[in-house]
Amino acid sequence: MKAKTLFDKVWDAHVVEHVEGGPNIVYIDKHLIHEVTSPQAFSGLESRGLKVLRPEKTLGTPDHNIPTVNQHLPIKDEQSRKQIETLSANCEKNKIELYGLNHPNNGIVHVVGPEMGHTQPGMTLVCGDSHTSTHGAFGAVAFGIGTSEVEMVLATQCIMQSKPKKMRITIDGDLAKGVTAKDLTLYVIAQLGTGGATGYFVEYAGAAVRNLSMEGRMTVCNMSIEMGARGGMIAPDDATFEYVKGREHAPKGEAWEQALAKWKTLKTDEGAEFDMEYTYKAEDIEPRITYGTNPGMGMGITAFIPAESDIQASELPSFKKSLAYMNYELGEQILGKKVDYVFVGSCTNGRIEDLRAFASLVAGRKKADSITAWIVPGSKKVEKQAIEEGLVEILEKAGFEMRQPGCSACLAMNEDKVPANKYCVSTSNRNFEGRQGPGSRTLLASPLTAAAAAITGVISDPREFV
Amino acid sequence: MSVDKFTLLESSCVPLPIENVDTDQIIPARFLKATSRDGFGENLFRDWRFSPSGEPVKDFVLNQSEYSGKVLVAGKNFGSGSSREHAAWAIADYGFKVVISSFFADIFRNNALNNGVLPVQVSAEFLKKLFKVVESDHSQKVIVDLEKQELKYNDEACQFEINPYKKDCLLNGFDDIDYLLNKKNKIQAFEESSLK
Numbered sequence: 040m041k042a043k044t045l046f047d048k049v050w051d052a053h054v055v056e057h058v059e060g061g062p063n064i065v066y067i068d069k070h071l072i073h074e075v076t077s078p079q080a081f082s083g084l085e086s087r088g089l090k091v092l093r094p095e096k097t098l099g100t101p102d103h104n105i106p107t108v109n110q111h112l113p114i115k116d117e118q119s120r121k122q123i124e125t126l127s128a129n130c131e132k133n134k135i136e137l138y139g140l141n142h143p144n145n146g147i148v149h150v151v152g153p154e155m156g157h158t159q160p161g162m163t164l165v166c167g168d169s170h171t172s173t174h175g176a177f178g179a180v181a182f183g184i185g186t187s188e189v190e191m192v193l194a195t196q197c198i199m200q201s202k203p204k205k206m207r208i209t210i211d212g213d214l215a216k217g218v219t220a221k222d223l224t225l226y227v228i229a230q231l232g233t234g235g236a237t238g239y240f241v242e243y244a245g246a247a248v249r250n251l252s253m254e255g256r257m258t259v260c261n262m263s264i265e266m267g268a269r270g271g272m273i274a275p276d277d278a279t280f281e282y283v284k285g286r287e288h289a290p291k292g293e294a295w296e297q298a299l300a301k302w303k304t305l306k307t308d309e310g311a312e313f314d315m316e317y318t319y320k321a322e323d324i325e326p327r328i329t330y331g332t333n334p335g336m337g338m339g340i341t342a343f344i345p346a347e348s349d350i351q352a353s354e355l356p357s358f359k360k361s362l363a364y365m366n367y368e369l370g371e372q373i374l375g376k377k378v379d380y381v382f383v384g385s386c387t388n389g390r391i392e393d394l395r396a397f398a399s400l401v402a403g404r405k406k407a408d409s410i411t412a413w414i415v416p417g418s419k420k421v422e423k424q425a426i427e428e429g430l431v432e433i434l435e436k437a438g439f440e441m442r443q444p445g446c447s448a449c450l451a452m453n454e455d456k457v458p459a460n461k462y463c464v465s466t467s468n469r470n471f472e473g474r475q476g477p478g479s480r481t482l483l484a485s486p487l488t489a490a491a492a493a494i495t496g497v498i499s500d501p502r503e504f505v
Numbered sequence: 506m507s508v509d510k511f512t513l514l515e516s517s518c519v520p521l522p523i524e525n526v527d528t529d530q531i532i533p534a535r536f537l538k539a540t541s542r543d544g545f546g547e548n549l550f551r552d553w554r555f556s557p558s559g560e561p562v563k564d565f566v567l568n569q570s571e572y573s574g575k576v577l578v579a580g581k582n583f584g585s586g587s588s589r590e591h592a593a594w595a596i597a598d599y600g601f602k603v604v605i606s607s608f609f610a611d612i613f614r615n616n617a618l619n620n621g622v623l624p625v626q627v628s629a630e631f632l633k634k635l636f637k638v639v640e641s642d643h644s645q646k647v648i649v650d651l652e653k654q655e656l657k658y659n660d661e662a663c664q665f666e667i668n669p670y671k672k673d674c675l676l677n678g679f680d681d682i683d684y685l686l687n688k689k690n691k692i693q694a695f696e697e698s699s700l701k
């Protein structure tokens with residue numbers, strides 16, 4: 040039998056039909072929906088006179104557009120309120136499980152899926168959100184789709200997609216102290232560039248990846264899209280099984296044993312071929328920070344922005360435009376530069392481990408007066424756990440408060456917007472122009488680097504504090 | 506929603522020679538609160554097109570009356586970032602039928618095709634030349650022939666790729682859902698045999 044990659048195994052097992060000269064019809068095991076990309080899909084269904092084919096394989100949670108304070112009060116912004124009510128109404132009408140606002144399981148769709156045990160190895164999972172790649176951390180084939188495709192999956196539980204090419208990224212060795220999963224992923228993106236994995240599905244491998252917790256693996260898979268990949272995945276192992284076991288929607292009893300036997304076969308066979316392979320050394324990875332307006336424009340925290348002579352002539356205009364937006368100079372170092380905001384949260388770094396990391400660094404220290412900090416847990420469950428573990432107390436003593444869960448300043452659809460020209464060290468995933476509010480300037484980094492900035496008020500090397 | 510048929514288009518072009526144009530620039534997140542598909546064209550490239558106070562930014566190409574047409578020509582890696590189909594809706598709603606670039610992000614490409622907007626990928630050299638030509642003659646027209654998979658202007662021509670299935674969809678104005686609905690029995694059979 041031909042050696043197969045992990046991706047092949049999961050993908051091939053879900054192909055209903057290969058369309059002549061066209062894409063595959065791929066069966067979807069789990070469909071996650073949220074308020075922003077689903078309303079037009081439901082109205083599309085309605086205008087065609089169709090019903091949701093498998094409501095039990097669909098889960099809804101509002102996240103992008105919800106406030107992160109006073110969630111018990113009616114939402115002030117009328118359009119936001121309407122969008123969230125529309126999701127509730129669509130779920131109710133179509134008998135779709137919903138973790139609505141104030142529900143104890145509510146949260147960012149990519150935090151909620153795994154923590155409730157919806158996300159499992161070997162699945163196909165889609166959502167109208169590009170960071171669906173997060174779920175690949177469990178050995179699932181998970182990817183973001185557009186609204187027309189959301190409609191397709193609602194109507195037929197299938198999607199039409201060409202099979203992507205396969206890439207493996209191996210990180211050998213051990214990450215140094217103060218260097219996290221976020222730094223690893225920012226490093227890889229800077230090597231490949233924002234389009235470097237377009238057309239590919241990535242498998243992450245190597246000791247540095249294997250040694251990551253499930254939270255860390257989710258952070259890595261999450262940002263696969265930032266180099267253009269359709270998705271990223273990591274072969275499931277004991278850490279994966281341990282994480283899934285006992286969660287509300289995980290298989291139980293005999294079904295668990297059966298599932299486990301199947302999941303253990305989910306790894307790339309010896310000799311299986313990839314269309315592209317990259318290998319990096321964990322020792323080369325420092326705490327990272329971005330200085331530009333796409334996630335590929337990043338560097339080690341002590342490094343210097345490339346000088347004019349380091350940039351290809353054809354890329355120079357876009358590069359300069361980006362630096363002008365950030366108000367940084369070619370060739371300069373940004374360590375020690377002023378920061379105004381710190382955002383900890385998002386589906387990249389809004390999980391319990393991220394809050395623990397942030398709290399561990401600020402414990403016994405004080406927030407810099409000049410800093411506005413938004414600490415936003417990824418879900419209600421994360422929020423609860425942070426309180427139970429005493430993290431909130433540590434944060435409060437250091438001068439921070441925790442907000443309520445949601446996407447928040449990751450995309451600034453709700454009130455949480457960084458003002459124009461202000462610098463925000465953010466644990467989220469995108470530093471595009473205006474991403475965190477019109478005119479805002481985003482510096483992507485790990486929760487540790489965010490913590491170092493939060494206590495010093497300037498861009499700082501977290502290794503000095505851990 | 507089925508899409509408009511696309512066969513042949515002859516139009517002048519709007520050049521946007523910027524690389525890595527991401528979906529947050531095409532349509533910023535704060536405009537994603539609508540629950541219908543209409544009206545996104547108004548906010549296409551909002552923060553490049555209008556100042557914070559809402560004044561048109563003079564040197565942004567959509568505000569320059571000498572440029573018009575149904576073809577947007579953009580720098581490489583167009584449409585990276587989010588999966589928001591609103592980006593494709595905004596482009597379609599504004600009136601573009603074709604986007605030409607030397608590289609497209611995956612999800613954007615699919616979203617565009619699902620909304621009757623044709624992404625035409627050309628070589629970096631072809632793109633560079635096209636930018637030059639369009640910028641020196643604003644009325645320069647290009648012809649996009651989907652049947653022949655050909656992009657032409659003056660004496661220059663190049664072939665572009667499109668998945669034969671997607672091409673068929675666009676030529677005939679049907680979409681994936683129409684196709685999938687015809688496969689109901691197959692899908693059911695798959696559920697019965699492969700999933701327990």
Ligand code: SF4
Pocket residue numbers: 102103147148149168170385386387445446449450467468
């Ligand atoms: S946290 Fe940010 S990236 Fe994640 S789903 Fe929400 S908006 Fe998207």
